[in-house]
Amino acid sequence: MKSQMLKSIRMGRQLLMLIVVLAVSVKGQSNAGVSEEVKQLRIITDMFREAVDKGNNKQIKCHLQSAWQIVKSLFEKQDEMEKEENQLKNQISLLEKEQAEQDNLKKICDKVTEEKALLEKNWANESLVALRLDHFKQLNEPKKKCPPADSINLKTLSNGKKYFFNSTAVNWSRANELCDKQGLHLVKIKDLHDTQIWMTELSYAWWVSVKNQGTGGEKDFRWRDGTKLDLNSPLWWENADKTHDCVYINTWRKGKLNSHPCYGTSYTVCELPRECY
Structure with missing residues (x-):
């Protein structure tokens, strides 16, 4: 125990x-x-x-x-x-x-x-x-030689400038080349006064020298001399399509600008350079 x-x-x-x-x-x-x-x-x-x-x-x-x-x-x-x-x-x-x-x-x-x-x-x-x-x-x-006065049929409008009109429908590059070969250049629109002139002198659509210089989808429209055409400029038609790279003036659009595919066709209006007056 x-x-x-x-x-x-x-x-x-x-x-x-x-x-x-x-x-x-x-x-x-x-x-x-x-x-x-x-x-x-x-x-x-x-x-x-x-x-x-x-x-x-x-x-x-x-x-x-x-x-x-x-x-x-x-x-x-x-x-x-x-x-x-x-x-x-x-x-x-x-x-x-x-x-x-x-x-x-x-x-x-x-x-x-x-x-x-x-x-x-x-x-x-x-x-x-x-x-x-x-x-x-x-x-x-080198400055191009001015065309002889009698070599092409230039027309003087009410703004005092001289223009050459070609009513054959071509694309933008062909229109630009056509003007250069004659010592001229595609027209530049300066103000609303010019648009009123086109309303009285022209019909249909005509190429102008402005072209999109932007990349990657950016829109940067410039005239031939490098001057910028603002996207809000009054020169644009109020309902303008600005998605394309080339631009024409359209009398159906109150003589204002509208973008257009560069491969499309329109008439050509060339302007006599200032130094040739």
């Missing part, structure tokens, strides 16, 4: 050591169930010590069984918490990976945006440089 009691006491002490280890391992954890079971273990420990002091073997055995059940529950909960902790770590790792991928994509998007802006700027600069070079070439080209 005494040996059994001593054995129970040794087992109880070992269990007490285990309880201490478990109590340390769960210290600081916020799990309410674990904290409650640790409190129960402490109560059973006190009861176990009291039973040992009294030599009550039955109570010692009962307290050991109760403590063991709680210890098993603690082990199971600790395993569950470790699994949850591992799951949380995996989720955090995935979130960090996704965040890193998003940050990398943002950097790529920002880089593409910067390169796009740089390309657009370069295109605009190249277009402007090309236009200025073309205008410079025109200024420095």
